Amino acid sequence: MLPVPTVRDATLDLLRSAGMTTVFGNPGSTELKFFRDWPADFRYVLALQESCVVAMADGFAQASGCAAFVNLHSAAGVGHALGSIFTAYRNHTPLVITAGQQTRAMFPTDPYLYAADAAAFPRPYVKWSVEPARAADVPAAIQRAWHVAMQAPRGPVFVSVPEDDWDAAAEPAPFRPVADPPEPPAAALDALAEALRTAARPCLVIGAGADQDGAWDEAVAVAERLGAVVWASPMVGRVGFPEDHVLYAGHLPPLRQALADRLAPHDLVLVLGAPVFTYHVHTGGEFLKPGVRLFLITDDPDEAARAAVGTAITGSPRAGLRGLLARLGSGVPRSQRGRVAAAPPPMSGRPTGAQVMAAIDRLLPAGGVVVEEAPTHRNDLWEHLRIRRPGGFFAGASGGLGWALAAAPGVALARPGQAVACVVGDGSALFGIQALWTAAQWQLPVTFIILNNGGYGALKSFGRMLGIAAAPGHDLDGLDFAALATGFGCPARRVTDAAHLESTLDAAFASHATSLVEVVMGDGGPELY
Numbered sequence: 001m002l003p004v005p006t007v008r009d010a011t012l013d014l015l016r017s018a019g020m021t022t023v024f025g026n027p028g029s030t031e032l033k034f035f036r037d038w039p040a041d042f043r044y045v046l047a048l049q050e051s052c053v054v055a056m057a058d059g060f061a062q063a064s065g066c067a068a069f070v071n072l073h074s075a076a077g078v079g080h081a082l083g084s085i086f087t088a089y090r091n092h093t094p095l096v097i098t099a100g101q102q103t104r105a106m107f108p109t110d111p112y113l114y115a116a117d118a119a120a121f122p123r124p125y126v127k128w129s130v131e132p133a134r135a136a137d138v139p140a141a142i143q144r145a146w147h148v149a150m151q152a153p154r155g156p157v158f159v160s161v162p163e164d165d166w167d168a169a170a171e172p173a174p175f176r177p178v179a180d181p182p183e184p185p186a187a188a189l190d191a192l193a194e195a196l197r198t199a200a201r202p203c204l205v206i207g208a209g210a211d212q213d214g215a216w217d218e219a220v221a222v223a224e225r226l227g228a229v230v231w232a233s234p235m236v237g238r239v240g241f242p243e244d245h246v247l248y249a250g251h252l253p254p255l256r257q258a259l260a261d262r263l264a265p266h267d268l269v270l271v272l273g274a275p276v277f278t279y280h281v282h283t284g285g286e287f288l289k290p291g292v293r294l295f296l297i298t299d300d301p302d303e304a305a306r307a308a309v310g311t312a313i314t315g316s317p318r319a320g321l322r323g324l325l326a327r328l329g330s331g332v333p334r335s336q337r338g339r340v341a342a343a344p345p346p347m348s349g350r351p352t353g354a355q356v357m358a359a360i361d362r363l364l365p366a367g368g369v370v371v372e373e374a375p376t377h378r379n380d381l382w383e384h385l386r387i388r389r390p391g392g393f394f395a396g397a398s399g400g401l402g403w404a405l406a407a408a409p410g411v412a413l414a415r416p417g418q419a420v421a422c423v424v425g426d427g428s429a430l431f432g433i434q435a436l437w438t439a440a441q442w443q444l445p446v447t448f449i450i451l452n453n454g455g456y457g458a459l460k461s462f463g464r465m466l467g468i469a470a471a472p473g474h475d476l477d478g479l480d481f482a483a484l485a486t487g488f489g490c491p492a493r494r495v496t497d498a499a500h501l502e503s504t505l506d507a508a509f510a511s512h513a514t515s516l517v518e519v520v521m522g523d524g525g526p527e528l529y
């Protein structure tokens, strides 16, 4: 008779089959048995706080296109991670998150480190969550979790594993691959193609789901075939269209009335892989001007159901665009044009957001990736830093801060040899600052660019919008980012004059190593909206 594999052996085999041989974690006593005889074909990426662990895995999963495996420590580790789990859920990032649990025999006494109702804790921001009833079923639960995470719409899942399960005998749980997202129904694409053919001024709105689905080339082909201008959806976390293309029109604002005004010149709007729409501040007003027709193609049935207006078609955005190309024939090109590119700002005086973004645009090595969390400088980024290739930009889709600084090393781990520029506000950086250590330990080519405006600029801007003169807790005085970085083993440079921005960034990128550039900004930051 063949020896029965342990839960640990069966799980490691499953992880190999699913391509999840990188484990992101922060370990504790309840996870140790998972690491017994740790195999040489696995790598363990340690992050020093669990919100960083999950954000790093998120960056890795998005940049690699595969699910990432996470191992956390009981309820406390999951608790620290919840903010990043919320963001991963909104990002549609496939993560298999496991957490240690106390020994099963100890459950009745609520022992030290026991996670009561463990599977409930990360809900509702996981697609599926379980603590298997028997140790033997842990591998099957992990197989199912991976499948759910990778099914469209992708997202995080959770499995709680009691610490004595890893040495137990496993029930067989063969690996089962997951199918591609379904194609949109043919009849729906027929009707959409006809509407596009007869529209006078159609436009596309591209969301993160289009980039995740690998639809970049198809989006360009459809836009060119129709002569349709292309907008990026509001608060988008990934860019799905070349921002230097003549048809590229810019980013839509996350405000209802302003967005309806921006789309008013069009008679047909085709949204791909995005919610309809993501708003930030309530302004009331119309969702769309009368007479503007909207269609949505998304692989997320819930996104389809909750769209405020329009005809939603459920299916892969990429397959939808391919279906349209087949139906549109030679197309009906119109003479629409996108935006006029902003002139680069002069590089002198106290640094501004526009100067930083223009400098990154000019100097980021070919193939480089931008990771962003700089609330008041987002408009500068969209104006002056052009994303030109698929998978070239990542930002958190939830609005929760503390994601980007940790996601950036995850992106770098997934894309060996590619430079990563991580642009974050001083406030945002401090929600995930420990990630500097992981980046430095792995010698990842990430340049962390901290826009230090001495406080929470976005909240000050909100305050001005709401007529709140001086709310407490908005200033961040006495912080020394260069010293913090050095303490984490990451070399740092400080820039106080725009004349030195380009030489400093150039040196940082040229080092092909982890480094931090603190930019002391000339003012508190522009208005948000």
Ligand SMILES: Cc1ncc(C[n+]2csc(CCOP(=O)(O)OP(=O)(O)O)c2C)c(N)n1
Pocket: 083, 373, 374, 375, 376, 377, 399, 400, 401, 402, 424, 425, 426, 427, 428, 429, 431, 453, 455, 456, 457, 458, 459, 524, 525
């Ligand atoms: C986890 C979390 N806590 C608090 C907030 C509220 N918040 C929104 S913007 C902001 C300020 C961010 O400051 P900084 O990163 O320095 O960028 P700036 O606004 O100055 O451009 C804060 C605290 C948030 N979005 N997420």
